[in-house]
Amino acid sequence: MYEFNFNRPASIADALTAIADADDGQFMAGGQTMIPVLKQRLAMPSDVVELANIDDLKGIAVDGGTVTIGAMTPHSEVHNSLEVADAIPALADLAGMIGDPHVRNRGTIGGSVANNDPAADYPAAVVGLGATVVTDRREIAGDDFFVDLFETALVEGELITAVRFPLPDKAAYMKFPNPASRYAIVGVFVSQSNGDVRVAVTGAGPCVFREVAMETALAADFSADAVAGISVSGDDFNNDIHASAEYRAHLVTVMAKRAVIKAG
């Protein structure tokens, strides 16, 4: 990697100052993508502001209607949280499917959604549950947060502090992992809350998206059969050595069906 200044602030305010003072600073929230990128010399930030020492960014809080997860909470903590498992079992389930134990112990929800990898799992939960991304200065609806490939609504220097999930009536995530990387080739998150249905798809396209035709069908009849006949167009889908766009499109339907069954 190239040389950079390394900062480990202990408060949100200090983190924001550090990033504001830097020529070209970057937050590090687990580093599961960033460290390999730095090692490969694919990025040359002047400053890396590591967030691991900021207690205000950590932890899980469940109240009557929401689960709030601090941005620096690692996947393993979400996966193993009895509170999350009780409130939104699909979310705990999803966190346990990310990467491997090493990744889950280091990677964080804030880092994952800020990076917006097209094959990441968390974006499916954020959109699929209609969550809210909380930053140091505002709240951003999940639907508005993920803009495009590796692109989010965050502005320069903006820091995610937490992600707030409303409790669904039922929800489930089904993932078809890439055999090599174990990222999602296709991941489908379905939820139902007060008759409102969401179907969020990750891995298939350049960015997580909602599958509206399926949402409509499931709103009328929340059953596997309701989505079984809905085929998705793979026109804008990813196409690589692991899966063609056509196959990904097929998998969206299969995974959606299975997610509906899993949601019960």
Added chain:
Amino acid sequence: MNNVNIRDSVRRTEDIRFVSGQGTYIDDMNADGQLVGMFVRSPHAHAAINGFDKTDALALDGVVEVITGADWAKLGFGFIPSNSAVKENTDGTPIAVPERSCLAATRVRFVGEPVAMVIAETLDAAREARDLVEVDYAPLDAVTHPVKALEPGAPQLHNGVDGNLCVHWELGDGDATEAELEASDHVVALELHNNRVTAAPIEPRGTLAIPDMETGVTTIYQSTQNIHALRAAIAKILRLENDQLRHVAPDVGGGFGGKNSLYPEPVVTVYAARNLGRPVKWVNDRSESFLSDTHGRSQYTTVELGLDADGTFRALRTTTIGELGAYCGTVGAFTPTGGSARTQGGVYAFKAMHYRARAGFTNTAPLDPYRGAGRPEGSFQIERIVEKAARDLGFDPIELRRQNIMPKASLPLKTAMGLDVDCGDFLTVFEKTLAMSERAGFAARAAKSEENNKLRGFAIAPYLECTGGMPKEHAIVTFSKNGAAHLAVGSHSTGMGHETALCQILSAELGLDMDHISFTQADTDATPLGGGHGGSRGMELGGNAVRQTADEIVAVGKQIAAYQFECEVGMVDFEDGSFFQPGSNNTMSVGEAVSASFNPDALPDDLAPGCMNIGSTFERGVISIPNGCHAAEVEVDPDTGVIDVIGFWIVDDFGTIINPLLADGQVMGGVGQGLGQAILEQAVYDGDSGQLVTGTFLDYAMPRADDMPHMTLDYYEGSPTEKNPLGVKGAGEAGCCGAPPAIVNAVLDALKDHGVTHIEMPMTPEAVWRSIHLT
């Protein structure tokens, strides 16, 4: 007391070291005053080099030296050798072995080819300097597909090599095979691709070269499989004598063939260290491993099988195109020719066989042996065509195999490929595997799968193998006066457990306590010769060398005992660690004999003190024939194409099993690599740019623990070989011979009602899904 016997499952003594972080790998080693070397590698698959500019790199703080391809060419050293056992084409002309320089000077032929080495005080400086070496490339058209490379109009890699063809070669009787195919009631043909893979050992390649300026000897620590041969090759290139180099392989984190070859980087590292008079260390990173390690397999093959109406096999013809990559590797042209031809036809009887191969150059990393080196290709070819014949012609695949397996009574025989099959009971091994594989419950399990919208399949795949590698091995036993023994061997474990197995043999033969035997391998100072690791030779060569040395120690011990017993040497027997004279009370333990061996007063005139310290060279006569049978049960999800390998049963005939626990490890590891090749792994080059697409573990799918099935293993020892004193047949490569056809055929069995008759490896979920839904 820890006395052990042959066939004991002695636990691996080296594992404490490995699992507690005490192993010594190249990256762990550091020498005083050490410099760090890194290689500048070609970003182009094919390009002319118009020049180098190292000014900026040399100007960087901490950079000591930059050696470019142009500099290297001026030094006038030798080229990387290729020692293929196949040296001539069918017409008697020599095969094409283009010169390969350690650092490319005028032209690069694959992405990752080294063009310069930077040597610096620190890793950071070396890495920085690597980016500052300017190479003026003029890109050329590239070809990365082995079939396209041989077509007219393909980009040409080497001057003087017409049509990129390295070798055209055949084995067997072409006319007789043609006649038998003509006379067959049925001829079934199949086109197959044996996918290109890479070994991806957990420890990347690396070298630490430490020059001793007083003695002139440079010690080379290298993560390799084959120090004696590589020392000689490095010495020859650098125009040194062998004894100016000491070559040591410390703990080596996996090789699988990929650390067998002589690569450019260690040669330049040794030169740099000697030239600068300081230790130089180079270790590849993982990306460099993917780019620059030799790859394996890669054949495009047509197999034709001729059968009588009743299913009796008559003839087999295999026509294949292999791949060398950009240059001939150390074994080079042998793998797709002789290496693949020898075991053609597997365990089945044929009236005639014929094998034809062409292999050429492509703008890819060189290919060289990968676990099995041709035999897995051969095993895949025969088992796929037999399965195809059964499906096409309506035979039961199990029955068709049973019917054609060479009967025990027909052995010994020489196959139509010239392979000397001395012994084996292939039908018994087949039936034992079948019996073990719970066939009775299959119908019920298949019905259960169907209820869950899954497809269940089964296949059985016998295999016939042979050993290989260097034909000589040396073992030396040196005793201390207190009776402790030190064993040094020239064979080499890269993780297989020889430290346990070879000491176990010595312990068993001499009745010595295992805890009192220490071990050295892979050090040119420790043994005068050694054949390293390769061709499943560890027990066949190393084991027999230990056994032979032990026999010679016993013979000397008998002389010592006879002197003390005051009897004729012929009257002394040896058993369970004791010399004794039957019919008397005279006994002497090995420890007492060792003690006596250092005492001139206790020795007869013709023995000198230290006479029980013995080194002996074992030489193999004829290669052995490991064989066995794999069976697999799989479940396929037709909606996604995902394969779940559920059951796996194996019976192997490796002759004498020295240590079942270690043999199990060899078999399971081989199955892991076979499963990887069958359903996960492939090294992919982009056809246009020649870039390696699968350059990281994000894209190269290694098998993981949760991909592996439960395996049930057994051994058949009812057919011992007399080819070597231990009666061992070699175990290292068998797993990846049997697993690919067993798994692929089981998947096709699961899909038989969908009209699917063939899917290429790796059987990725999409490939399986497409075969079901889009054919």
